[in-house]
Amino acid sequence: MMNRNDFDANGGSHTTGSTRRAFLFTTAGVLGAVALWSARLPGVASAHDRRGDGPATVTIVNFGADGKPTGKAVVPHVVKPDADWQKQLSPISFDVTRNAGTERPYSGDTWDLHARGIFRCVCCDNALFSSETKFESGTGWPSFWQPIAKENVVETTDRSLGMARTEISCRECDAHLGHVFDDGPRPTGLRYCMNSAAMHFVKLA
Incomplete structure (x- = not known):
C-alpha cells in the first residue's frame, strides 16, 4: 500500500488511473488511522473498557x-x-x-x-x-x-x-x-x- 509520502513524491510519474488509486488508498488509510486514534482517546473508549x-x-x-x-x-x-x-x-x-x-x-x-x-x-x-x-x-x-x-x-x-x-x-x-x-x-x-x-x-x- 502506498502512503501519503510516496504519493506526493511520485504522483507526477504515475498515470492518472494509478494516481487516483493511490489517492483512494491513502485517504482510506488516513481515515482508518484517525478512527483508531479517536477510539483510543481516554473518555471515548472508557465506557467499553469497563x-x-x-x-x-x-x-x-x-x-x-x-x-x-x-x-x-x-x-x-x-x-x-x-x-x-x-x-x-x-x-x-x-x-x-x-x-x-x-x-x-x-x-x-x-x-x-x-x-x-x-x-x-x-x-x-x-x-x-x-x-x-x-x-x-x-x-x-x-x-x-x-x-x-x-x-x-x-x-x-x-x-x-x-x-x-x-x-x-x-x-x-x-x-x-x-x-x-x-x-x-x-x-x-x-x-x-x-x-x-x-x-x-x-x-x-
Missing part, C-alpha cells in the same frame, strides 16, 4: 459495620453482561454506573443525607465514601473531600465532553461514580462529585 478488559482480581480495603477498616482483601473483579446489570439495577442506576450517565442535580436520595454511615457501590457493595468526609457543595449531588480508601476507587481521564476531567469509578466492578474536582474544602481541597444512583447508604451500627 465491560471486561481488566484484571481477574483487584485489591480493596474492607470496612466493617462500625465503619472501621478491617484490612485489605484480594477480591474477584466483578464483570457482568449488560443484561445482568439491567436485571439488578434501576434504570437510572444502570445508566449512571454502566453507561457513565449523570443523574439530574437534586434528584438523588443522598445528596442532602446527613446520617452517619458508609456509601457503598450500588453494583458490588464496595465501600466508597464515609459520611465523615461528606459536605454540602451546593451542586445537588453528594460530595466528599476524599474516598473512604484510595484503593477502592479508580481515577481515569475523561474527555467525553471535549474537556479533560477526572472520572471516578469503583475498583471492584468498574461502575462509573462521578468526577473529582479541585474546588473542595480542606483538608484535601478536592470535591468528589458523585451520583446518588451509583451508591447505596448503610448506616453505622
Whole structure:
C-alpha cells in the first residue's frame, strides 16, 4: 500500500488511473488511522473498557459495620453482561454506573443525607465514601473531600465532553461514580462529585 509520502513524491510519474488509486488508498488509510486514534482517546473508549478488559482480581480495603477498616482483601473483579446489570439495577442506576450517565442535580436520595454511615457501590457493595468526609457543595449531588480508601476507587481521564476531567469509578466492578474536582474544602481541597444512583447508604451500627 502506498502512503501519503510516496504519493506526493511520485504522483507526477504515475498515470492518472494509478494516481487516483493511490489517492483512494491513502485517504482510506488516513481515515482508518484517525478512527483508531479517536477510539483510543481516554473518555471515548472508557465506557467499553469497563465491560471486561481488566484484571481477574483487584485489591480493596474492607470496612466493617462500625465503619472501621478491617484490612485489605484480594477480591474477584466483578464483570457482568449488560443484561445482568439491567436485571439488578434501576434504570437510572444502570445508566449512571454502566453507561457513565449523570443523574439530574437534586434528584438523588443522598445528596442532602446527613446520617452517619458508609456509601457503598450500588453494583458490588464496595465501600466508597464515609459520611465523615461528606459536605454540602451546593451542586445537588453528594460530595466528599476524599474516598473512604484510595484503593477502592479508580481515577481515569475523561474527555467525553471535549474537556479533560477526572472520572471516578469503583475498583471492584468498574461502575462509573462521578468526577473529582479541585474546588473542595480542606483538608484535601478536592470535591468528589458523585451520583446518588451509583451508591447505596448503610448506616453505622
